[in-house]
Amino acid sequence: xxxxxxxxxxxxxxxxxxxxxVRLIRGPSLPDRILTLDTxxxxxxxxxxxxxxxHNTAFYFEAALLIAMLxxxxxxxxxxxxxxxxxxx
Amino acid sequence: xxxxxQWAELLVSFFIILGASFTFIGSLGLLRLPDFMAxxxxxxxxxxxxxxxxxxxxxxxxxxxDTLSLHELLIAIFLFLTAPISAHLLAKAGxxxxxxxxxxxxxxxxxxxxxxxxxx
Amino acid sequence: xxxxxxxxxxxxxxxxxxxxxxxxxSFGAALMGTILAIVIPLYTHRARDYRVTLxxxxxxxxxxxxxxxxxxxxxxxxxxxxxxxxxSIQPALIEFPLEISGSVPxxxxxxxxxxxxxxxxxxxxxxxxSLLIHALNVTDADAAIEQIKRRYERRLKEIFQC
Numbered sequence: 001x002x003x004x005x006x007x008x009x010x011x012x013x014x015x016x017x018x019x020x021x022v023r024l025i026r027g028p029s030l031p032d033r034i035l036t037l038d039t040x041x042x043x044x045x046x047x048x049x050x051x052x053x054x055h056n057t058a059f060y061f062e063a064a065l066l067i068a069m070l071x072x073x074x075x076x077x078x079x080x081x082x083x084x085x086x087x088x089x
Numbered sequence: 090x091x092x093x094x095q096w097a098e099l100l101v102s103f104f105i106i107l108g109a110s111f112t113f114i115g116s117l118g119l120l121r122l123p124d125f126m127a128x129x130x131x132x133x134x135x136x137x138x139x140x141x142x143x144x145x146x147x148x149x150x151x152x153x154x155d156t157l158s159l160h161e162l163l164i165a166i167f168l169f170l171t172a173p174i175s176a177h178l179l180a181k182a183g184x185x186x187x188x189x190x191x192x193x194x195x196x197x198x199x200x201x202x203x204x205x206x207x208x209x
Numbered sequence: 210x211x212x213x214x215x216x217x218x219x220x221x222x223x224x225x226x227x228x229x230x231x232x233x234x235s236f237g238a239a240l241m242g243t244i245l246a247i248v249i250p251l252y253t254h255r256a257r258d259y260r261v262t263l264x265x266x267x268x269x270x271x272x273x274x275x276x277x278x279x280x281x282x283x284x285x286x287x288x289x290x291x292x293x294x295x296x297s298i299q300p301a302l303i304e305f306p307l308e309i310s311g312s313v314p315x316x317x318x319x320x321x322x323x324x325x326x327x328x329x330x331x332x333x334x335x336x337x338x339s340l341l342i343h344a345l346n347v348t349d350a351d352a353a354i355e356q357i358k359r360r361y362e363r364r365l366k367e368i369f370q371c
Contacts, residue, residue, distance in 0.1 A: 001095075001098045001099070001102060002093070002098045002101060002102055002150075004102075005101070005102035005105050005106055006105065008106060008109065009105045009106060009108070009109035009143070012109040012110060012112065012113040013109055013112055013113070015113060015116075016112050016113045016115070016116030016117075017116075019116040019117060019119065019120045020116050020119065020120075022120060023119050023120050023128075029125060029183075029186065029188055030182075030186070031125055031179055031182045031183045031186065031188065032125055032128065034179060034182075035119070035125075035128065035129060035132060035179055036119065038132060038175055038179075039115065039116060039119055039132040039136055042112075042132070042136050042137070042140055042168065043112060043116065043136065045140060045164070046108070046109070046112055046139065046140045046143050049140075049143050049144060049147050049161065049164075050105070050109075050143060050147075052147065053105075053146070053147055053150055056154075058151065058158065058160075058232075061160060061161060061164075064164055065163060065164055065167070068164055068167050068168060068171075069167065072167075072171040072174075072175060075175045075178070075179070076174070076175060076178055079175065079178035079179050079181070079182045080178065082182040082185065082186065083178070083181055083182050083185055111284060111288070114287075114288045114291055114292070117291055117292075118287065118290075118291035121291060122291065122298075123298075124300075126300065126329070126331070126343045127298065127300055127345055129329055129343070130287060130327065130329060130345045131287065131291060133323060133324075133329065134280075134283055134284055134287050134324065135284055135287050135288060135291070137324075138280060138281065138284045158232055159229055159232070160229050160230060160231075160232040162229060163226070163229050163230060169280075169324070170320075172323070172324070173319065173320035173321075173323035173324055173330075174320070176323050176329055177319060177320075177323060177329075177330055177331070180329055180330070180331035180332070180343065181331065181332055183331075184331055184332055184341075190300070191300065195299070195300075195301040195302070195350075
């Protein structure tokens with residue numbers, strides 16, 4: 001039961017990642033691409049949590065937390081760059 | 090995988106499927122919606138709640154199969170705190186670059202110069 | 210506030226954060242968490258150039274629960290909009306006149322707007338008296354503004370007394 005649910009969830013998130021890649025390629029503008037990268041890191045974080053469930057271990061938790069933090073900082077830095085033309089003011 | 094009672098498996102499965110569906114809908118919105126500002130809505134809301142659902146499922150699974158485990162909650166808190174901030178910054182960037190909006194967007198700004206960071 | 214705990218809510222948050230990170234409630238973890246919760250605010254509170262006091266913690270709790278409920282509702286709305294044919298949405302850029310002041314309350318309000326049904330805060334006006342909101346699907350802009358005012362801004366005004 002849980003196994004089947006996990007497989008469905010893996011499929012759904014895999015499909016979301018594929019759709020994100022389509023948007024990443026099509027653009028059309030830079031903010032769109034940054035938004036897509038933002039979505040990609042959140043989706044891969046979800047995938048990592050599901051993997052932790054699948055292998056029945058809590059070891060992936062730290063990795064997921066680190067992805068969340070670094071991904072956020074990356075998005076903010078990229079958005080800042082678009083706004084100001086440089087990152088550190 | 091550990092064996093859980095039937096009701097617990099159902100509950101965990103429900104949250105995982107719900108979360109994954111929302112994540113899927115978020116990405117679908119990213120692909121389908123017509124302009125940048127509209128696309129911004131899909132990932133910030135749907136994807137955040139989707140990951141939230143998956144995290145609730147994971148928390149329930151580890152808590153019910155072993156000892157109480159709440160540390161996944163940190164990821165959820167962090168995502169819910171940061172999603173509006175990155176959305177706000179990206180919206181600012183979109184406005185700054187004056188991206189084209191769809192034709193049926195109504196601009197109800199009374200004083201547009203209030204919101205541009207160009208020097209006047 | 211007293212000298213030892215310049216920001217009690219923040220210290221409590223740090224302690225809970227540490228315990229969650231350790232994923233246990235043992236004596237050692239609690240002791241370390243308490244030390245961190247006292248030392249970190251003492252070391253960094255001079256760098257915070259804003260002062261904020263929660264005047265009504267109960268209302269803040271109520272606000273939090275309303276917000277959680279609204280996040281779930283907003284997601285079903287967004288899902289319905291995404292799954293609909295694409296040309297039928299009516300986006301709008303709305304100006305939202307702010308009644309509250311101060312950087313923390315406005316930040317909380319802007320974040321709330323971004324997380325709740327169909328709206329994203331895009332920009333704070335130059336004079337700090339209005340927010341620019343992008344709404345995904347709205348027919349009556351005044352009603353949307355009225356709802357945000359009634360549901361969130363009134364409560365924030367009560368919580369922060371600003």
